[in-house]
Amino acid sequence: MRFAVISFPGSNCDDDCVRVVHEVLGHEAYKVRHDVHELARPDVVLVPGGFSFGDYLRCGAIARFSPVMTDVAAFAGRGGPVVGICNGFQILTEAGLLPGALRRNVGLSFICEDRHVAVEGRSTPLTHGLRGAVLRIPIAHNEGNYTADEETLARLEGEGRVVFRYVGPDGRRSPEANPNGAASDIAGICNEQGNVVGLMPHPERCAEPLLGNTDGRRLFEALLTAADGGMR
Amino acid sequence: MTAWSAEILKRHGLTGEEYARIERVLGRVPSWPELGVFSVLWSEHCSYKSSRVHLRRLPVRGRLVIQGPGENAGVIDAGEGHTVIFKMESHNHPSFIEPKQGAATGVGGILRDVFTMGARPIALLDALRFGDPAHPRMAHLVKGVVHGVGSYGNCVGVPTVGGDVVFDPCYDGNILVNAMAVGVARADRIFLGRAEGVGNPVFYVGSKTGRDGIHGATMASEEFGAQSEEKRPNVQVGDPFIEKLLIEACLEVMSEDLLVGIQDMGAAGLTSSSAEMAARSGSGIVLHLDRVPMRETGMTPYELLLSESQERMLMVCARGREARLIELVSRWGLDVCEIGVVTDSGHFVGTWHGETVVDIPVSALVDDAPKYERPMAPPPPSPPLDLDAFPQAAGGDWTPTLSGLLSRPSLASKRWVYRQYDHMVRTGTVIRPGEGDAAVVRLPETPRGVAISVGCNGRMCALSPRRGASMAVAEAAVNVACVGARPAAITDCLNFASPERPAVMWAFSEAIDGLALACEALDTPVVSGNVSFYNETEGRGIHPTPMVGLVGLMPEAARAVGLAFPEAGLDVLLLGRVRPALAGSEYAAAVGAPLCGDAPELDLGAVSGLVEVLLALHAEGLVASAHDVAEGGLAVALAECTFGDAAVGLNAAAPEHAERADEALFGEGTGRVIVSTRDRAAVERLCLGSGVPVWPLGRTGGQRLKITLAGRSVVDAAVADLRESWATGFAGAIE
Numbered sequence: 001m002r003f004a005v006i007s008f009p010g011s012n013c014d015d016d017c018v019r020v021v022h023e024v025l026g027h028e029a030y031k032v033r034h035d036v037h038e039l040a041r042p043d044v045v046l047v048p049g050g051f052s053f054g055d056y057l058r059c060g061a062i063a064r065f066s067p068v069m070t071d072v073a074a075f076a077g078r079g080g081p082v083v084g085i086c087n088g089f090q091i092l093t094e095a096g097l098l099p100g101a102l103r104r105n106v107g108l109s110f111i112c113e114d115r116h117v118a119v120e121g122r123s124t125p126l127t128h129g130l131r132g133a134v135l136r137i138p139i140a141h142n143e144g145n146y147t148a149d150e151e152t153l154a155r156l157e158g159e160g161r162v163v164f165r166y167v168g169p170d171g172r173r174s175p176e177a178n179p180n181g182a183a184s185d186i187a188g189i190c191n192e193q194g195n196v197v198g199l200m201p202h203p204e205r206c207a208e209p210l211l212g213n214t215d216g217r218r219l220f221e222a223l224l225t226a227a228d229g230g231m232r
Numbered sequence: 233m234t235a236w237s238a239e240i241l242k243r244h245g246l247t248g249e250e251y252a253r254i255e256r257v258l259g260r261v262p263s264w265p266e267l268g269v270f271s272v273l274w275s276e277h278c279s280y281k282s283s284r285v286h287l288r289r290l291p292v293r294g295r296l297v298i299q300g301p302g303e304n305a306g307v308i309d310a311g312e313g314h315t316v317i318f319k320m321e322s323h324n325h326p327s328f329i330e331p332k333q334g335a336a337t338g339v340g341g342i343l344r345d346v347f348t349m350g351a352r353p354i355a356l357l358d359a360l361r362f363g364d365p366a367h368p369r370m371a372h373l374v375k376g377v378v379h380g381v382g383s384y385g386n387c388v389g390v391p392t393v394g395g396d397v398v399f400d401p402c403y404d405g406n407i408l409v410n411a412m413a414v415g416v417a418r419a420d421r422i423f424l425g426r427a428e429g430v431g432n433p434v435f436y437v438g439s440k441t442g443r444d445g446i447h448g449a450t451m452a453s454e455e456f457g458a459q460s461e462e463k464r465p466n467v468q469v470g471d472p473f474i475e476k477l478l479i480e481a482c483l484e485v486m487s488e489d490l491l492v493g494i495q496d497m498g499a500a501g502l503t504s505s506s507a508e509m510a511a512r513s514g515s516g517i518v519l520h521l522d523r524v525p526m527r528e529t530g531m532t533p534y535e536l537l538l539s540e541s542q543e544r545m546l547m548v549c550a551r552g553r554e555a556r557l558i559e560l561v562s563r564w565g566l567d568v569c570e571i572g573v574v575t576d577s578g579h580f581v582g583t584w585h586g587e588t589v590v591d592i593p594v595s596a597l598v599d600d601a602p603k604y605e606r607p608m609a610p611p612p613p614s615p616p617l618d619l620d621a622f623p624q625a626a627g628g629d630w631t632p633t634l635s636g637l638l639s640r641p642s643l644a645s646k647r648w649v650y651r652q653y654d655h656m657v658r659t660g661t662v663i664r665p666g667e668g669d670a671a672v673v674r675l676p677e678t679p680r681g682v683a684i685s686v687g688c689n690g691r692m693c694a695l696s697p698r699r700g701a702s703m704a705v706a707e708a709a710v711n712v713a714c715v716g717a718r719p720a721a722i723t724d725c726l727n728f729a730s731p732e733r734p735a736v737m738w739a740f741s742e743a744i745d746g747l748a749l750a751c752e753a754l755d756t757p758v759v760s761g762n763v764s765f766y767n768e769t770e771g772r773g774i775h776p777t778p779m780v781g782l783v784g785l786m787p788e789a790a791r792a793v794g795l796a797f798p799e800a801g802l803d804v805l806l807l808g809r810v811r812p813a814l815a816g817s818e819y820a821a822a823v824g825a826p827l828c829g830d831a832p833e834l835d836l837g838a839v840s841g842l843v844e845v846l847l848a849l850h851a852e853g854l855v856a857s858a859h860d861v862a863e864g865g866l867a868v869a870l871a872e873c874t875f876g877d878a879a880v881g882l883n884a885a886a887p888e889h890a891e892r893a894d895e896a897l898f899g900e901g902t903g904r905v906i907v908s909t910r911d912r913a914a915v916e917r918l919c920l921g922s923g924v925p926v927w928p929l930g931r932t933g934g935q936r937l938k939i940t941l942a943g944r945s946v947v948d949a950a951v952a953d954l955r956e957s958w959a960t961g962f963a964g965a966i967e
Contacts, residue, residue, distance in 0.1 A: 012658075013389075049657075051389075054387065054472070056473070109652050111652070202656070205656045
């Protein structure tokens with residue numbers, strides 16, 4: 001399986017994503033620079049976390065204009081699995097591949113800690129076979145407050161496109177379980193076709209026993225199965 | 233008769249005597265830019281003129297030392313061709329004036345010191361000292377500094393894995409921001425700050441030069457007055473995005489054979505980087521200042537030489553490889569520009585559109601910089617601590633006292649701080665902030681771990697600078713041994729008041745001796761460091777604060793151990809024995825006792841034995857948790873052990889090594905560790921064989937922390953209640 005990890009200036013989780021795919025899962029992963037038009041025939045595209053172009057403007061607002069993004073969009077258009085993590089999620093919303101936007105956390109500060117998310121909604125390459133699971137995954141962001149207009153939110157809910165929701169360790173929703181004020185406790189969504197997924201938590205940070213948590217590995221394994229055709 | 237007025241010399245921080253020395257070494261009156269160059273390179277911050285005569289007493293050699301002090305950072309051997317490269321540095325003065333940018337650029341600067349050596353940064357830590365939380369400016373300073381550290385470290389993608397935060401009124405007018413960076417490199421890919429090879433081109437790489445930070449080094453070499461706010465324009469502004477690009481560009485350049493030497497432009501910018509590189513190589517350097525990439529028009533040679541604009545590097549390229557260097561750096565969108573050349577003239581020369589504006593012998597700038605043996609005088613002896621004035625617990629119940637102590641911001645949970653730092657990026661953080669006595673990160677590409685601890689107890693240093701400095705090393709070594717790593721080497725950041733006061737200089741000298749003693753005893757040489765004097769406002773100085781950052785190595789990161797009891801049914805033992813004392817303790821500060829008396833005894837031999845036995849216990853897999861007894865004493869340390877995810881309680885019988893209950897519970901003294909184990913007999917056997925005293929405290933279980941002393945209950949509280957005080961104390965004090 002071949003994973004293309006997009007690398008923008010300021011991406012800082014690109015190496016981590018490559019590491020998990022390559023060292024932990026034993027599959028091929030390579031970085032693709034922001035300024036090229038060649039994805040090199042991947043099975044999966046990962047848009048990693050970080051501060052693309054410094055994110056001094058809105059997060060992801062500049063990255064979306066990178067040459068490589070037209071290729072990512074084309075790959076997604078052909079039904080290829082695309083996963084945006086944290087800044088990657090922000091970039092995918094800016095690029096119009098996912099609806100809505102990620103605003104500043106309600107507490108106005110960066111938050112880095114473990115959080116629980118429930119996997120729900122329709123099946124996606126990333127969540128295939130995991131519906132109902134409650135996963136503990138770290139978050140690390142300043143702008144994770146998902147927002148969209150009422151109509152979009154209603155559509156997302158109606159079409160089962162909310163695929164990750166912040167919950168407590170017991171799987172229940174509550175104001176305390178939502179770290180950033182995201183609408184409807186949304187931690188991750190997918191597009192209409194289900195092949196493009198964005199999420200704020202970092203599954204690549206909890207995919208090996210050394211780091212004390214392997215919940216994230218389950219998402220990567222789902223991705224492998226899906227890309228292998230197991231999902232269809 | 234001097235060519236420059238006394239007023240101008242004063243603004244440049246030069247004494248009349250120093251100025252006369254400049255004229256003597258030049259044989260003429262310096263030009264305006266030359267005066268600027270001398271002022272920054274001869275500043276305390278750059279020249280170490282008051283400290284150099286003492287610093288040479290520090291032990292700097294050891295089995296693992298590859299590069300000791302003198303380069304941009306220290307390097308130790310981590311085995312099998314891997315090295316760990318680290319340094320700590322202060323950014324105190326700018327952080328007080330502009331906390332966010334001051335702290336942010338402190339992080340940026342220390343990162344550059346590490347990656348300029350060829351290292352990939354893997355961890356950041358910050359030791360912060362603030363004044364009384366109730367001081368009107370303090371909440372602003374705390375928030376600004378934490379925001380600055382976070383915004384820079386988070387964006388640059390290096391995890392901030394640890395540090396410490398202490399509040400004491402002595403820092404009201406001078407907060408301390410000491411940042412430490414740790415990186416890794418292959419032993420055969422270490423780069424030094426050398427300007428070698430006559431004719432090799434000198435390249436400027438990174439951000440453009442602006443007018444920010446001019447005279448930052450000079451500012452850091454003066455005490456504050458009432459108008460220190462006016463120095464805001466001297467504070468640099470950081471851009472972590474550019475730093476991130478600079479890291480990637482430099483590491484890419486360094487992966488090929490393009491460079492002869494490289495140094496970041498830190499304090500005193502272009503001037504110090506070029507002069508220091510030439511000095512180390514005994515060469516000369518010519519800089520064409522008009523070629524320096526500029527952020528604004530109308531900049532003068534003086535400003536270009538002195539600017540402390542951030543995110544800039546100076547590289548000496550191997551002649552013939554220029555095109556490749558330019559190609560690699562350009563791909564990152566950074567400025568890369570040939571601005572000069574290495575010569576054999578022994579002179580530091582600056583030209584401006586073909587005209588020479590600076591021409592100074594390099595040796596005059598660096599080697600001939602003033603060196604002072606400043607007068608020293610011990611302060612009058614401190615009166616004894618009046619123990620009779622300490623409160624007694626109502627009904628012999630010390631529970632409320634313990635609860636109150638746990639909520640003091642120096643002891644309370646620092647989650648409010650580290651939650652704002654990305655401490656997990658790069659997926660190497662094995663022991664996260666708050667989880668263990670030291671941070672543990674994986675040594676990339678190996679199963680091994682790097683453990684790091686920073687700290688210093690300023691109050692103990694105020695009582696005895698020598699013992700206090702030794703304690704800082706001893707405590708960091710014990711912390712690192714608690715998680716399972718062998719202490720390897722230290723970096724230091726020596727924060728003191730004005731060296732022009734004999735009592736301060738005496739304390740500095742004592743602290744150096746204290747560091748040296750402990751480093752010898754624990755086999756942890758000093759590989760890098762920094763001195764920050766003039767932490768003083770209107771005559772009031774900080775406590776001597778020789779901050780220590782200690783790095784340890786462990787064979788298997790996966791075996792690192794946290795501080796909290798992981799489950800019920802474990803035996804809990806106290807390893808090591810000290811006579812706990814209240815002088816200088818957090819408890820004494822909490823009850824408003826004056827800072828006086830004798831610092832607790834310190835037996836470095838016993839500490840060394842404790843470290844060794846901990847490592848032996850770890851090797852046998854006998855340690856379920858380990859926590860050093862430090863600020864707040866035994867009761868606070870025991871409470872902290874119950875605050876893990878398991879929230880498991882303990883019935884503990886405190887040892888009777890003290891005459892009073894308050895001493896037994898809250899007295900401090902370095903050299904005790906709380907260990908929980910599944911095999912008490914094996915632990916006792918090993919300790920007995922090593923001559924390390926063991927006291928059986930009790931067994932984990934239940935949801936209460938109960939402590940008895942000589943059979944009498946002295947503390948009895950629900951873990952959840954104590955935890956609540958501890959968890960909310962920090963935010964409560966500054967929000």
